Amino acid sequence: MPPLDRRGFLKLLGAAAPGLLLPGTSLQHGRANESRSGVTPNVIILVLDALSATNMSVYGYPRPTTPVLEGFAERATVYHSHYSGGNYTIPGVATLLTGTYPWTHRAINHSGGVRRGLASHNIFRAVGAEVHRLAFPQAVWSNFAVSQFHEDIDELLPTSTFSELDFLVADMFPNDINMAFRALDDFTFKVKDVPTSLVFGALQQGLDYRGSTHLSSDGYPRGLPHNVNYPVYFRLEKLFGGLARLLPSLPQPFFAYVHLFPPHAPYRPSRKFNGKFFDDWWPVNKPVHRLSDGGSYAKLTDARRYYDAYIASIDSELGSLLASLQSMGVLDSSYLMITSDHGEMFERGEKAHNTALLYDPVVHVPLLVSTPAQESRLDVRTPTNAVDILPTVAHILGKATPTWSEGTILPGLGGVADEERSTFSVEAKGNPAHSKLRKATVAMRRGSLKLIYYTGYESDDAFELYDLEADPEEMQDLYPAGPAVVGRLREELMEAMYSADALYTT
Amino acid sequence: MNLRRGWPTLGQLTPVYAVIVVLVFSWSLYRFFWRFPSWAFFATAGEIAVILAYMTSVNVLESLLVLLTPIVMSVLLPENWFHSRFVSRSVSLVALALAFLMYLDSQLQTYAPFPLELYRAAPLAGVAVLWLVFVIDRVAILRRAVEALADRATVFLYVSIPLGLVAVATVLIRNVS
Numbered sequence: 001m002p003p004l005d006r007r008g009f010l011k012l013l014g015a016a017a018p019g020l021l022l023p024g025t026s027l028q029h030g031r032a033n034e035s036r037s038g039v040t041p042n043v044i045i046l047v048l049d050a051l052s053a054t055n056m057s058v059y060g061y062p063r064p065t066t067p068v069l070e071g072f073a074e075r076a077t078v079y080h081s082h083y084s085g086g087n088y089t090i091p092g093v094a095t096l097l098t099g100t101y102p103w104t105h106r107a108i109n110h111s112g113g114v115r116r117g118l119a120s121h122n123i124f125r126a127v128g129a130e131v132h133r134l135a136f137p138q139a140v141w142s143n144f145a146v147s148q149f150h151e152d153i154d155e156l157l158p159t160s161t162f163s164e165l166d167f168l169v170a171d172m173f174p175n176d177i178n179m180a181f182r183a184l185d186d187f188t189f190k191v192k193d194v195p196t197s198l199v200f201g202a203l204q205q206g207l208d209y210r211g212s213t214h215l216s217s218d219g220y221p222r223g224l225p226h227n228v229n230y231p232v233y234f235r236l237e238k239l240f241g242g243l244a245r246l247l248p249s250l251p252q253p254f255f256a257y258v259h260l261f262p263p264h265a266p267y268r269p270s271r272k273f274n275g276k277f278f279d280d281w282w283p284v285n286k287p288v289h290r291l292s293d294g295g296s297y298a299k300l301t302d303a304r305r306y307y308d309a310y311i312a313s314i315d316s317e318l319g320s321l322l323a324s325l326q327s328m329g330v331l332d333s334s335y336l337m338i339t340s341d342h343g344e345m346f347e348r349g350e351k352a353h354n355t356a357l358l359y360d361p362v363v364h365v366p367l368l369v370s371t372p373a374q375e376s377r378l379d380v381r382t383p384t385n386a387v388d389i390l391p392t393v394a395h396i397l398g399k400a401t402p403t404w405s406e407g408t409i410l411p412g413l414g415g416v417a418d419e420e421r422s423t424f425s426v427e428a429k430g431n432p433a434h435s436k437l438r439k440a441t442v443a444m445r446r447g448s449l450k451l452i453y454y455t456g457y458e459s460d461d462a463f464e465l466y467d468l469e470a471d472p473e474e475m476q477d478l479y480p481a482g483p484a485v486v487g488r489l490r491e492e493l494m495e496a497m498y499s500a501d502a503l504y505t506t
Numbered sequence: 507m508n509l510r511r512g513w514p515t516l517g518q519l520t521p522v523y524a525v526i527v528v529l530v531f532s533w534s535l536y537r538f539f540w541r542f543p544s545w546a547f548f549a550t551a552g553e554i555a556v557i558l559a560y561m562t563s564v565n566v567l568e569s570l571l572v573l574l575t576p577i578v579m580s581v582l583l584p585e586n587w588f589h590s591r592f593v594s595r596s597v598s599l600v601a602l603a604l605a606f607l608m609y610l611d612s613q614l615q616t617y618a619p620f621p622l623e624l625y626r627a628a629p630l631a632g633v634a635v636l637w638l639v640f641v642i643d644r645v646a647i648l649r650r651a652v653e654a655l656a657d658r659a660t661v662f663l664y665v666s667i668p669l670g671l672v673a674v675a676t677v678l679i680r681n682v683s
Contacts, residue, residue, distance in 0.1 A: 112548035176680040179553065183560030187541060188534075195611045196537040196561060198530050199568040202607050202614070209620050229616075433548035 052343030092341030099390030099405035162242030292349035
């Protein structure tokens with residue numbers, strides 16, 4: 001570490017002072033570069049799809065899946081209890097980009113979108129046109145939300161950018177990209193499904209098959225990474241290498257939302273990491289949940305090995321990207337937020353995230369934020385949620401928190417840790433977006449407690465309660481014992497849900 | 507080669523195009539209504555109508571492309587081989603070819619292996635289709651049935667052509683900057 005000069009010491013002191021008053025954090029960074037140097041900083045949000053904090057060594061996972069991020073964390077703010085808004089991409093991304101919960105934005109169904117009339121409530125508009133706003137929805141599903149906001153985005157990179165092969169067509173309709181994407185790529189030309197277009201569909205799927213089988217998968221023993229159910233094939237090194245060239249070239253100041261598909265299934269680790277976790281470590285064997293698919297422990301554990309290896313692969317590529325951004329000076333003028341839209345689970349009979357369950361592996365996501373030239377680590381243990389990203393980014397860029405946002409500025413980045421605050425994750429893919437929530441799962445996190453509410457799946461509603469501090473694996477359901485706090489938590493959850501439902505008559 | 511002599515008249519093209527439209531549009535509509543309950547969960551009526559507009563525009567394009575096949579054959583082949591009985595031969599050709607595509611498309615399921623054998627069999631299927639076209643053409647009752655069906659299918663053009671035009675106009679208007 002270089003010796004601290006007078007200016008550096010004053011900066012550190014200035015940044016540390018408010019942190020001493022802030023519960024839950026050891027240090028708080030002031031607002032952005034702007035207040036110190038008069039220069040508006042850049043903000044980069046890097047979303048890695050389906051990355052569960054539970055499987056990352058930077059959050060204590062026994063397998064060394066994220067050594068690079070462990071190094072990065074030494075100069076970043078690490079949020080230990082950060083939650084996604086939902087358990088799959090559509091609600092997860094919509095929550096992050098609108099600063100509202102799924103029961104408000106209503107992007108709750110497969111292929112669903114943010115409620116008509118709320119599309120102006122988005123992070124790109126919130127940060128203002130003073131910054132260059134870039135979005136790169138490399139994960140195809142993030143397009144459902146991102147393309148709804150295309151009028152507020154200065155540069156919308158096609159999903160196929162930095163890919164080896166793709167057959168997406170919506171990019172040819174930039175002025176109507178959201179509907180073109182829904183109508184063409186997600187329906188008329190959707191691959192690996194019966195084609196809607198009798199002639200072109202058969203042709204496209206034939207070309208997709210031919211192209212993908214002729215692609216070199218050198219270095220990827222399980223095949224090239226690709227977007228599941230959409231014809232986009234890519235190599236991790238090219239993807240991250242492309243970002244390393246792209247980000248320094250953007251007009252400053254910029255706000256970049258980069259949503260990458262890996263480590264979403266199919267898990268395609270590079271050769272170096274493919275067999276890395278065929279080890280003797282075994283995760284806790286949890287009882288099969290009644291709402292799960294009932295997958296066997298052995299099968300889930302095997303899938304987990306490849307998922308972990310894929311994370312390690314991505315972590316390695318991330319290392320090259322971070323080194324490049326560091327050497328180009330981008331990190332000295334940028335806030336970099338690394339997070340995910342939802343997690344992934346390999347327990348209780350459930351694989352991946354297409355589930356009604358909201359246990360931590362599927363909603364506890366990473367959030368690591370490095371501020372310009374940050375040199376020390378901050379740990380925030382207060383629960384936070386994806387709804388907090390929008391107010392925080394707005395704050396960093398000198399904007400007020402929009403009145404419609406349900407989030408607060410993140411502790412450590414200008415916000416105050418509030419142990420009494422409750423945050424929510426909502427799963428309701430089986431519920432119509434236009435109706436009250438009758439078939440849904442809601443997880444409420446408050447302090448160390450997590451209350452899970454299931455409604456509409458069985459004849460009776462059900463609750464579970466866990467104390468994550470004492471029981472991070474969520475094995476001891478405290479709800480049946482009925483501790484005193486249960487009534488208050490249940491009332492709060494139901495009230496939040498009913499209040500969000502008030503808009504709907506049916 | 508006199509290309510103009512092999513060019514079919516509007517009266518010949520109409521029943522052929524009608525058969526193509528019936529097959530291409532109805533296949534897509536079947537898929538549309540299969541997906542409709544999913545959209546009803548979250549999309550507005552307007553959004554569903556826009557999806558229908560995009561789908562129909564694609565149908566217009568592919569139906570015209572399919573129509574090109576018998577036209578090209580009529581222009582390039584000796585008159586007696588194709589042009590002399592353009593309607594029956596074209597209708598048999600496109601109907602059989604599209605039927606093969608329907609079977610092929612129905613095998614492209616999410617969790618099923620890719621039907622590579624069917625793709626590989628496409629040239630063979632093409633030969634079989636040409637042979638069947640020849641057979642149908644030789645059997646008078648079949649030929650007359652094909653022509654009669656094609657003639658009756660033209661009624662669908664009164665719906666599909668305006669629908670297609672509205673769909674293409676919708677897509678164009680939405681994409682004008």
